[in-house]
Amino acid sequence: MYSYLNKYQIFRIFNEYVSHIPKKRNKLIIFSFALIFITGFFELINVASLLPVLKSFTASEDLNNLQIYNFIFQLFNINTNNSKIICTTLIFIFLILISNTIKILTFYLNARIAAVIGSDLCSKVYQNAICQPYYYHLSKNTNDIISNIITGSQIIVSVVNTVLRSVLSIITFIFVLIALFWINGKIAIFSLTIFSLIYIIIMFYFKTILKNKSAKIYKINVKIVKLIQESFGNIKDIILDNSQNFFIKDYRQVDLIKRKQEAEIDLLGRLPFYFIEALALISIVLIGLFLAVYLNDSYILPILGSIGLGLQRLLRSFQELYQGWVFVQGRIKILTSFLLYLNLKTNKYLLFSDKERFDFQKSIILKNVFFKYNENLILENFNLEINKGKIIGIKGRTGRGKSTLINLIMGLLIPTKGEVLVDGVNINAVQNERIKMKYFNSISHVSQDIYLSNLSFAENIAFGVPYEQIDINRVKNAAKKAFIYDFINSTIDAFRTTVGERGINLSGGQKQRIGIARALYKGSTILILDEATSSLDYHTEELVIKNIQSNDNCLTVIMIAHRLSTLDKCDLIIEL
Ligand SMILES: Nc1ncnc2c1ncn2[C@@H]1O[C@H](COP(=O)(O)OP(=O)(O)O)[C@@H](O)[C@H]1O
Ligand SMILES: [Mg+2]
Structure with a gap:
């Protein structure tokens, strides 16, 4: 410049x-x-x-x-x-x-x-x-x-x-x-x-x-x-x-x-x-x-x-x-x-309109991963293998790097050193840009803060799908699994009620459940929950998690939870 x-x-x-x-x-x-x-x-x-x-x-x-x-x-x-x-x-x-x-x-x-x-x-x-x-x-x-x-x-x-x-x-x-x-x-x-x-x-x-x-x-x-x-x-x-x-x-x-x-x-x-x-x-x-x-x-x-x-x-x-x-x-x-x-360069595959998904078959492997923000070392020679269909729990005190680890798994962040291999493919290699896009499309991510648009419940659950193309039965199913169905039905226009700017009319727990319903509607093969149930009471959280876990055995779930009991049913627990 x-x-x-x-x-x-x-x-x-x-x-x-x-x-x-x-x-x-x-x-x-x-x-x-x-x-x-x-x-x-x-x-x-x-x-x-x-x-x-x-x-x-x-x-x-x-x-x-x-x-x-x-x-x-x-x-x-x-x-x-x-x-x-x-x-x-x-x-x-x-x-x-x-x-x-x-x-x-x-x-x-x-x-x-x-x-x-x-x-x-x-x-x-x-x-x-x-x-x-x-x-x-x-x-x-x-x-x-x-x-x-x-x-x-x-x-x-x-x-x-x-x-x-x-x-x-x-x-x-x-x-x-x-x-x-x-x-x-x-x-x-x-x-x-x-x-x-x-x-x-x-x-x-x-x-x-x-x-x-x-x-x-x-x-x-x-x-x-x-x-x-x-x-x-x-x-x-x-x-x-x-x-x-x-x-x-x-x-x-x-x-x-x-x-x-x-x-x-x-x-x-x-x-x-x-x-x-x-x-x-x-x-x-x-x-x-x-x-x-x-x-x-x-x-x-x-x-x-x-x-x-x-x-x-x-x-x-x-x-x-x-x-x-x-x-x-x-x-x-x-x-x-x-x-x-x-003059910025962009990944041209991002603008492909067909949302092709990565056909996840085997495993996500983090191999000798190092990660630092500026000089702040978060992960050092970290290794992890996540197999398809398993439920992985991540725990650790706040600030230990749980969200960072998830961002590395999802390919949003790139390791300072080391590799992230999905079914053996290094998703961060330049020649694999297209595969990475597909990989993104196969992930549902629910965080603590759900982004809601000032649209109807249905459009927020089927996020990014034009109104006419929304499969309302699937929306309702997802809402039931996320325990938000009864609440939505009790609103004036039910699934057509608008949620207000950034969901201002909703409580934190309601927003989180809509986020989970959205992830379930997307039908991804990998579901990531980053303290996604933090605002739910113990009982609701347990029911939601149970629903997610019993969903089907093809779904790979990675979840960070602040309540350790939430991680009870995990196949593998990683402590940071
Ligand atoms: N964008 C960033 N730039 C610099 N440091 C960051 C950034 N995001 C997070 N950190 C730092 O990295 C550490 C891990 O953060 P995070 O992964 O969010 O922790 P957790 O999710 O376990 O609470 C924290 O100490 C945080 O301050
Ligand atoms: Mg975090």
């Missing part, structure tokens, strides 16, 4: 972004570029066609030097001065109308392209982030991911739009310059030099300021996400501690800094324009003065008028280009960091 922080940062970033645009957008982009080219060309014609109009007002005989107009006059048999004036004016109006219609079309198309490309890129970032393995997320700050997805997706459409507008500005710029050359070469070169110099100096001066602002805004965005996540994730404690003010103050502070930085970036983009506009007006008057005094030219007005229009167009494209640069430069930090997410 730090290699981006060099001189040509913007172009490198641009190139990398372009490489992420899907090929299917090429046609649309080419079409839009063609339209942009035509729009630019019409700017040339616009500027150039004003001169004949103005000339026809003041000294129409001069028009005869213009071949196109001569041709038109002859074609329509226009002879009188007045009809020539009307004709040139009509041509000018006609051209302006066409040109602006094309311009509107271009803007419309650009906005559409920006929307689809923006959406392509944002979806890809979300996809890349969500498809990262578990250990990636453990090492990564969630606030950073969320902030990137939210702010990144907010700005990316504007950035694409800005880039397209800049292309339009460059094309317009070139065409207007050609028109100005046609009107007066010296003035064209003179204004080009002055304007470019001014803008280059400003850009040189503002670049670091903008970069710093973009970094500040980036940091604050992450902070705001963190603040929001922490405050609403702990709302119970905040209410009890009455610490709302603390969060409000923090929020106000960072939000204000962010808004100020954004406003300043915006201002830096606009400010030079007023200065340069004044300069341009003054130069037009000065050019007029020069023409009047030294050349004693009687046709000053037409030339001045068209130069004025040309300069105004030139200045406008300069300004657009500059403002686009400010916009991008002021968001350079989020753009580079968004790119990191775009």
